[in-house]
Amino acid sequence: MTATESPRELLFSYGTLQLESVQIATFGRRLAGSPDALPGFVQSMVKIGDAEVIAASGKTHHPTLRFSGGSSDNVAGTVFELLGTTFRTPTSTKWQRTNASP
Numbered sequence: 355m356t357a358t359e360s361p362r363e364l365l366f367s368y369g370t371l372q373l374e375s376v377q378i379a380t381f382g383r384r385l386a387g388s389p390d391a392l393p394g395f396v397q398s399m400v401k402i403g404d405a406e407v408i409a410a411s412g413k414t415h416h417p418t419l420r421f422s423g424g425s426s427d428n429v430a431g432t433v434f435e436l437l438g439t440t441f442r443t444p445t446s447t448k449w450q451r452t453n454a455s456p
Contacts, residue, residue, distance in 0.1 A: 400416055
């Protein structure tokens with residue numbers, strides 16, 4: 355990497371970030387990614403109360419993960435390779451932890 359290049363970050367998504375509408379709402383563009391998996395985790399759903407999040411995803415429930423350590427547990431998803439500068443764009447400032455109820 356040269357001094358002018360930005361570092362690359364890997365971002366694993368198992369949920370709504372895999373949706374083009376959510377990528378555009380969050381990053382202002384469609385992301386390029388490839389299939390991947392996260393071993394030792396299980397997935398469940400949480401209810402979303404934020405209207406803006408529901409509007410972007412079209413879903414009232416979003417997936418969440420819990421570490422199980424089980425050798426047969428595996429969560430499928432997508433890994434995106436992003437430039438480090440992607441996280442400093444104006445649209446990505448929407449990323450924040452929100453209250454979700456199981």
